[in-house]
Amino acid sequence: MEYKLRNGKIVTIRKTRVEDAQEIINVISTADTETLFLARNPGEFQTTLEKEISIIESVLKSQNSSWFVAEYEGEVVGQCSVGLVRNSQRYKHRAEVAFVLLEKYCNMGIGGKMMEECLKWCVENNVTQVELDVVATNQRALTMYKNFGFEVVGTMPKALKYLDGTFADEYKMVKFL
Numbered sequence: 364m365e366y367k368l369r370n371g372k373i374v375t376i377r378k379t380r381v382e383d384a385q386e387i388i389n390v391i392s393t394a395d396t397e398t399l400f401l402a403r404n405p406g407e408f409q410t411t412l413e414k415e416i417s418i419i420e421s422v423l424k425s426q427n428s429s430w431f432v433a434e435y436e437g438e439v440v441g442q443c444s445v446g447l448v449r450n451s452q453r454y455k456h457r458a459e460v461a462f463v464l465l466e467k468y469c470n471m472g473i474g475g476k477m478m479e480e481c482l483k484w485c486v487e488n489n490v491t492q493v494e495l496d497v498v499a500t501n502q503r504a505l506t507m508y509k510n511f512g513f514e515v516v517g518t519m520p521k522a523l524k525y526l527d528g529t530f531a532d533e534y535k536m537v538k539f540l
């Protein structure tokens with residue numbers, strides 16, 4: 364789906380295709396070097412094009428999850444995922460979402476458009492509870508999530524340990540649909 368951003372330009376948020384595999388690898392590898400708010404140390408995301416293609420193929424077949432990319436001026440600049448937290452009946456009302464966007468394209472509203480697409484998937488799949496984890500100091504992400512009505516429901520102390528030995532807490536956030 365195409366969305367108009369604050370700067371008047373268009374971002375397309377669409378289902379990930381197999382042909383996006385290399386660009387997704389590039390986005391994740393670069394984003395890992397740009398922020399301390401993602402799950403991996405720089406260089407830790409090691410995959411091959413074949414593996415990434417095979418993951419995309421399985422997500423495309425999945426009833427329980429979906430991936431979207433953000434395409435801006437012909438380039439994949441971000442990626443997000445939405446999926447049930449577990450596949451058993453008792454958990455099917457709960458989904459989790461995750462976002463990554465190259466730093467250069469942050470603060471333009473693209474993250475919010477990716478969120479809209481994930482929330483649409485949740486509604487279409489009878490999800491009534493959307494969840495995410497966020498580093499407690501990630502103010503930009505927190506602002507976006509709160510703008511969408513997510514609330515902090517808990518804190519995991521020392522959720523991440525960095526290479527220099529310091530830690531970061533993580534919030535669990537929930538939005539009820």
Ligand SMILES: CC(C)(COP(=O)(O)OP(=O)(O)OC[C@H]1O[C@@H](n2cnc3c(N)ncnc32)[C@H](O)[C@@H]1OP(=O)(O)O)[C@@H](O)C(=O)NCCC(=O)NCCS
Pocket residue numbers: 394398400401462463464465468469470471472473474475476496497498501502503504506507510
């Ligand atoms: C988090 C992320 C997905 C948000 O996407 P985005 O496109 O940058 O977000 P948006 O532009 O839609 O919204 C950001 C909001 O934060 C606000 N913001 C920006 N910097 C901020 C700061 N330092 N403190 C508080 N709010 C801030 C913006 O003003 C905007 O709010 P507004 O719409 O009310 O003006 C994106 O920045 C990202 O991927 N960052 C790197 C990786 C990451 O942190 N991933 C999330 C892990 S949980």
